[in-house]
Every structure is written in C-alpha cells, then in structure tokens.
Amino acid sequence: MPPRKKSPDPSPSQAAAAAPASSGKAVTGKPSKAQSSAAERVYLIDTMSFIFRAYHAMVRQRSMSTKTGLPTAATYVFVNMLRKLREDFSPQYLAAVFDVAGPTFRDEQADAVTSIRKFDIKTQTFTDVEYKGYKANRTAMPEDLAQQVPYIRRALEAYRIPILEVVRFEADDVIGTLARKAADASYCVYVVSSDKDMMQLVNDKVQILNPPKDNLICDAAKVEEILGVPPERVIDVMALRGDSIDNIPGAPGIGDKGSVEIIKRFGSVEEALERASEVEKKTYRESLLNNRETILFSKRMATIDTNVPIELDVESMRAGHPDVEALRALFTELEFTSLLKELLPVVEVSGTSYAEAKSAADVESVLSAVPPEGALAVAIEQEESVPAPEEEEKEEETPDAQMSLMGGLQASLVNVPVERAARRVAISANTGVATIVRLDSGAAAEKLRSVLTNVAVPKGIHDYKAAIHTFEPLGIRVEGVRHDSMLYSYLLDPTYSSHRLAEVALRRFNLKLGGELGESADIAGRLVSALRSEVETAGLLKLYEEIDLPLVPVLARMEQAGVKIDTAALSQMSSHLEREIAAKAKEIYQVAGMEFNVGSPKQLGDVLFNRMNLPKPVKYGKGRTISTAVDVLEEL
Structure with a gap:
C-alpha cells in the first residue's frame, strides 16, 4: 500500500517528544528518543472504545451509507483512525483487543449483589435500592453500528492486525494482562484508549495513548494531573466515585472531588474504611461507615484483571504490510472512493491516441466515426485560475481535485498557459481515441463550433450544467446533449458525495486519470456507454429523460440570473432578530448571575x-x- 504523506522526519526513533516522561506534562506525538531506543514498542488497541468513538463522531454529521443502504460512517472513521495510528507511530507490534459477547466474571460476581444504597441529595439520607447487575444501565448497541462491526473486523484483518479476545473477560482485562506481560519482557507498551479506567495500568513501562486528544500520551505524572492521584490509586478513587455507565455503585454521596480528597488523605479505600470515623464531613463519614461491602465490591468491579489466561505472542503482533487486495475489495464494497484511490498505482490508459486537430477535416473525421446510436463525447479545458498570493505555497492538489466537474482540466495540470480566447476542447467518438481542438485554430475551430451548436449531433458530456457555464461566455450554445454521465452516476449512486469525472472513473473502471484533456473526453465517452445501460436496467431512463436532463439548462439559467433579494425586508428581519437575541441574552444573564x-x-x-x-x-x-x-x- 502506498504510504500516506508524512512529516519530513517520519522515523519513530528520531521523532522529538513534547516532554520527557517524568516532566508531568502531556506528551504528544511520537515516543521520544529515549522511549523508542530503550525498548521495542507494543501497541494494544482498546477496539470497542474506538468503534464507539468513531460512531458518535459521525452522529451529528452527515450519514454515510452504500447505495444498498448499509451504514458505513463508523467503519470509515475507524479505518482512518487506524491509518493515522500507523502513520504517526509506525508501530512495531500492534494488536486489536475486542470484548466477547456474553457474561464475564464481573457479571458472575455482580449476580451475588441484590441491593445497594443510594444517597438522596435532597433528603440527605441513604436508601436501599435493587441492584440490577453490572453494566445494567448500558443500552444495546445501536443497530446501525452493530451492522458495521463485521466490516471493522475485516479492515483489521486486511491491515494484518491480529484480533485478540478471551471468553469471560473484557477487553480491559486482556489488555491489562498483555501489557503486564509485555512490560515484564522489557517492551514499552502503549495502551491505545480514551478510557480513564485504563490509567490504573500506567507504570514506568506502560503508558496510555489517546489519539483523538492530539496523540496525548499519559505517563504516571499525567495520570495524577488528570485524576488527582497516581496510577496505583486510580482504582481506589473509582471505587468511591463509582461508574453510572458500568453500574458500579461506588460510595453514595461521595463524588469526584470527595473521592480524591479521601484517597489522598488515607492512601487507599481499605484504610479509609478503617479510619472512617476520622472523616469530618458527615456525608462522607456516614457513607464510609455504612457501605463497606458496596465500596469493596465497587473496587473489585473497577479493578482490571491482569492475570487473564492468554499468552503474549509478540511475533504474531509484528506490524506488516496490509493485504492490498483485501482492502481494495472491502473499500470497493463499502464505496470508500477516497481510500480506494490510495491503494491504486498511477495507471495510464493504454492503447490511446490523443491528437490535435490540424484542419476542419480532422474534426469531420471524428464526427463520421460516431457509431449509430452513439454520441460525440465532449470535454472542455477550464480557464486557469490564478491563486491568491497566500495560496501559492500550499501543497499541490491531487489531479482529481483539480479536475472540473464536466471532465475538463485546469491548465496547470498540463503546464500549458491558457489564454481566455484560446481554450481547448476535446472530442471523442470511440474508446481510446480523442481529438483536441484549439478554439483559435481557424477552420478546425469553426467546424467544431458548428458541430457543438448542431442539435442533430448527439453529444455526451460529464456535467452538462458546468459545460453551459463554460461554453456560453465563449459564444457557444451547446445543443444536442443527450447524455450527461454525471447525472447517470448520481441516479445510480445517489449516496456518493462526489460525482466528478475522476471519482466516477475510479469507482467504475478502477482507474486513476492521468490529467490529459483528451483522456477526459475519452473517459466521458466510456462512462456514457457503461452507465446508460445501467440506467435503463434500473428503470430510471424516464426520470432522466423527462426530468433530470431537461432541468439542466433551466438550472444553469437560474444560476446565471441569480436570485433577487428584498434587502429592505431582510434588514427588517435582522433588526427584529437582534432585538429578540438581546432580550434573551438579558434573561440568560439574570439566570446565570453574570454577563x-x-x-x-x-x-x-x-x-x-x-x-x-x-x-x-x-x-x-x-x-x-x-x-x-x-x-x-x-x-x-
């Protein structure tokens, strides 16, 4: 697989660290020289944690799905998280740890607990309530996420990342065990997770890597900065504060602040329970005195088991090259065009003949070569846009980003200066052949103009509307357009965000365009032939011919004419809304007690x-x- 763009110094052993491990500051980026040279690195991914993060990252954004309706957003985000991890850290050893469906040893222990005490903050009293079990408060995995988990597993397999899971144990326990064993074997371990529970595992050999937080690396000092206690006291704090999501009860009436204060003072839950009578605050004191078993139970539930029956096989975790064919199949099935492009080598269309017209006869020969029931494919070169000064130093765009919607290319792609009156147009009648005509080329240009304006000559264009906007300022009104391969693509695959020529060619022909204008006309012609038959088979031809295609010139004229705006009415609305906003702001200030x-x-x-x-x-x-x-x- 071709590497993604990297920083000038991608070597992990040479990357600079933001701070040494003992500084107490957050370490971001790659491991420091000391970290990477002292020991080989093992990365253990808390997979479900990142699957849920990937899912919720897209909840408020646009949904993603294939044309068959399969949701793909979480898979797409997860794959990009995985690729970024590989790019940023070049892991030597890497494994993805999953939870196993079914009860765990914690569920079995929790079944023995029938009731717990809750603290009523209003009445300042404790009440016995039914305990419904470990993680009883968790809702079922959303159906649209459950559908994606098998594809995420396929992605891990394609990247050749081993999947680890153990029956009756959670991923946290498997990670904790492997981290302990790897640390004992003198490996430097990075637990890739955003879960604070994992902070109890941190020591001089084990750190937490949180990629969504700018690759935050938590050592012991950072854990204490975040939670207020060192890693070895994390489970004591968690035992007191509990966890509503996992339904770990904790000590009723003792929250985040109180739990840290108590553990800092007494050092452990057990010591706090023994000396509970010394606690000055009544709520805390009574909670410790009356909930001993519940608190100790909470500590057992919060403690990661580091003795899971699983062997550490570091060699099986050795990072290797991805299975490109498996990734290509997966990305094609999930319609991940942008990811698919990175898997493909730059392929030039073979067996082609793209030539420049020297005379009107050359244009006529192309016209005469259009097969019966066929169409003349047309692509026009776009006018060169001069970048703003501050944009000149930006990275070069990829060819597909510079390609116009209708299939023409900006002149910068072919390094040919384009003057306003010297635009070029490519026409193609058959696969692999195209003729390029300069619009200032005398007889050839005149012949081309007559062809373009002739309604009797059927034409195919990728993005008819963009062609109208491009040709009309040149005094050319294109007639006889029968096929718009961009519209065909949208009708067949409406869920895709882009239907540019480059993207459609990649999806349909597994081909990266090389950037030639003649190629644009050639590929547009191929797409017309391929997609037209699919539109007919899908029963969409009537929709295309009676609504979509006739609407294109109408939309183009609307865009050219613009929309008349009643500025006075908008100004009045603006003033009214400003008054309403100011009134609401005053109400908010009163409730908040401040501005x-x-x-x-x-x-x-x-x-x-x-x-x-x-x-x-x-x-x-x-x-x-x-x-x-x-x-x-x-x-x-």
Whole structure:
C-alpha cells in the first residue's frame, strides 16, 4: 500500500517528544528518543472504545451509507483512525483487543449483589435500592453500528492486525494482562484508549495513548494531573466515585472531588474504611461507615484483571504490510472512493491516441466515426485560475481535485498557459481515441463550433450544467446533449458525495486519470456507454429523460440570473432578530448571575457546568472544553 504523506522526519526513533516522561506534562506525538531506543514498542488497541468513538463522531454529521443502504460512517472513521495510528507511530507490534459477547466474571460476581444504597441529595439520607447487575444501565448497541462491526473486523484483518479476545473477560482485562506481560519482557507498551479506567495500568513501562486528544500520551505524572492521584490509586478513587455507565455503585454521596480528597488523605479505600470515623464531613463519614461491602465490591468491579489466561505472542503482533487486495475489495464494497484511490498505482490508459486537430477535416473525421446510436463525447479545458498570493505555497492538489466537474482540466495540470480566447476542447467518438481542438485554430475551430451548436449531433458530456457555464461566455450554445454521465452516476449512486469525472472513473473502471484533456473526453465517452445501460436496467431512463436532463439548462439559467433579494425586508428581519437575541441574552444573564458571551461554547460550558453546577455531560468538544452541543443542551 502506498504510504500516506508524512512529516519530513517520519522515523519513530528520531521523532522529538513534547516532554520527557517524568516532566508531568502531556506528551504528544511520537515516543521520544529515549522511549523508542530503550525498548521495542507494543501497541494494544482498546477496539470497542474506538468503534464507539468513531460512531458518535459521525452522529451529528452527515450519514454515510452504500447505495444498498448499509451504514458505513463508523467503519470509515475507524479505518482512518487506524491509518493515522500507523502513520504517526509506525508501530512495531500492534494488536486489536475486542470484548466477547456474553457474561464475564464481573457479571458472575455482580449476580451475588441484590441491593445497594443510594444517597438522596435532597433528603440527605441513604436508601436501599435493587441492584440490577453490572453494566445494567448500558443500552444495546445501536443497530446501525452493530451492522458495521463485521466490516471493522475485516479492515483489521486486511491491515494484518491480529484480533485478540478471551471468553469471560473484557477487553480491559486482556489488555491489562498483555501489557503486564509485555512490560515484564522489557517492551514499552502503549495502551491505545480514551478510557480513564485504563490509567490504573500506567507504570514506568506502560503508558496510555489517546489519539483523538492530539496523540496525548499519559505517563504516571499525567495520570495524577488528570485524576488527582497516581496510577496505583486510580482504582481506589473509582471505587468511591463509582461508574453510572458500568453500574458500579461506588460510595453514595461521595463524588469526584470527595473521592480524591479521601484517597489522598488515607492512601487507599481499605484504610479509609478503617479510619472512617476520622472523616469530618458527615456525608462522607456516614457513607464510609455504612457501605463497606458496596465500596469493596465497587473496587473489585473497577479493578482490571491482569492475570487473564492468554499468552503474549509478540511475533504474531509484528506490524506488516496490509493485504492490498483485501482492502481494495472491502473499500470497493463499502464505496470508500477516497481510500480506494490510495491503494491504486498511477495507471495510464493504454492503447490511446490523443491528437490535435490540424484542419476542419480532422474534426469531420471524428464526427463520421460516431457509431449509430452513439454520441460525440465532449470535454472542455477550464480557464486557469490564478491563486491568491497566500495560496501559492500550499501543497499541490491531487489531479482529481483539480479536475472540473464536466471532465475538463485546469491548465496547470498540463503546464500549458491558457489564454481566455484560446481554450481547448476535446472530442471523442470511440474508446481510446480523442481529438483536441484549439478554439483559435481557424477552420478546425469553426467546424467544431458548428458541430457543438448542431442539435442533430448527439453529444455526451460529464456535467452538462458546468459545460453551459463554460461554453456560453465563449459564444457557444451547446445543443444536442443527450447524455450527461454525471447525472447517470448520481441516479445510480445517489449516496456518493462526489460525482466528478475522476471519482466516477475510479469507482467504475478502477482507474486513476492521468490529467490529459483528451483522456477526459475519452473517459466521458466510456462512462456514457457503461452507465446508460445501467440506467435503463434500473428503470430510471424516464426520470432522466423527462426530468433530470431537461432541468439542466433551466438550472444553469437560474444560476446565471441569480436570485433577487428584498434587502429592505431582510434588514427588517435582522433588526427584529437582534432585538429578540438581546432580550434573551438579558434573561440568560439574570439566570446565570453574570454577563458572558452566550455564543462562546467555552464560556457557556463554564457557566452551566461550573458556576451553576448543572450535571456535566460525558463528552467533550474541541479543545477539550465541556461540550455544549445541541443534544447536550436539550438533555439539560
């Protein structure tokens, strides 16, 4: 598989670290020289954690699915997470650890617990309630995510990343065991996870890598910075605060702040329970005195088992080259065009003949070669756009990004200066053959103009609307367009986000375009032939001929004419909305007891969750600020 673009110094052993492991600062990026040279590195992926993260990352964005309706968003994000991990860290050893469906040893232990105590913050009393079991509060995996898990497993297999799982044990326990064994064997271990539970595993050989947090690497000092206690005390804090998602009860009435205070003072849950009478705060003291068994049970539930019956086989985890054919099959099935492109070598269309017209006779010969019931494929070169000064240093775009929707190319692709009146047009009558005509070439250009404006000559264009916008300023009104391969593509595959010539050629012919104008006309002609028959078979021809195609010139004229706007009415609406916003802002300031920028997610989150002490959401937004997304606010 061709490598993705990397930084100038991609070698893990030469990458600079943001801070040494003992500094207490967050380490981002690749391991430091000391880390990478001292020991070989083993990466253990907490797979389900990232599958759920990938799923929820796309929940509020556009959905992704194949034309058959198979959801693909989580798979797409997960694969990109995986590719980024490989690119950023070049793992020497890598494994993906899964949870196994079915009860675990924690479920068996939890079955023995029938009731627990809850603290009522209003009445300041403890109440016995039924305990429904470990992880009883978790909802079933969303159906659209469950459909994607088999494809994610296929992706891991195609990247030749071993999948590890053990019956009766959770992925955390398998990871904990492998991390311990690898550390004992002097490997440097990175647990790839965003789960804070994993922080109990951190030591001088084991660290947490959280890619979504800018590749944050947590050593012991960072764990203490985040949770307030060192790694060896994480389970004690978790035993007191509990976990509502996993239905670990914890100590009723003792929250995040109290749990850290108690463990910092006493050192462990057991010591805190023994000396509970010394605790000054009544709520904390009574909770410790009256919930000993529940707290110890919570600690057992929160403790990762590092003695799972699984052998450490580091050689089986050795990172190798992906199975390109398996990835190609998977990406094709899931319609991941952008990923598919990276698997393909640059393939030039073979057996072609693209020549420039020297006379009107050359144009006539192409016209006479159009087969019965066929059409003349047309592509026009786009006018060169001069980049703004600040854009000149940007990376070169890929050919497909520079290709126009109708199949022509910007002049920068072929390194030929294009003057406004010297545009080129390519025409093709048969596969592998195209003739290029300069619009200032005298008799050949005149002949081409007469052909383009002749309604009796059937034509095929990729993106008819873009062609109208390009030809009409040149004084050419194209007539006789029967086929628009971009419209055909959309009718057949409406879920794709792009129907540019390059993308469609890749999807249909597994071919990367080389950038020639003649090739654009050639490929457009091939697509017309291939897609037209599929449209007919799908029963979409009537829709295409009676609605889609006739609508193209109408839409083009609408775009040229623009939309008349009543500026006075918009100004009035704007003033009205500004008054309403100001009134609402005053109400918000009164409730909050202070003025702040309501439009700032950071300030809004601080007011809602720190100053007003409303329940904090589980998720965080950009920059690690508390999320104030619509769904979070609606839940409040």
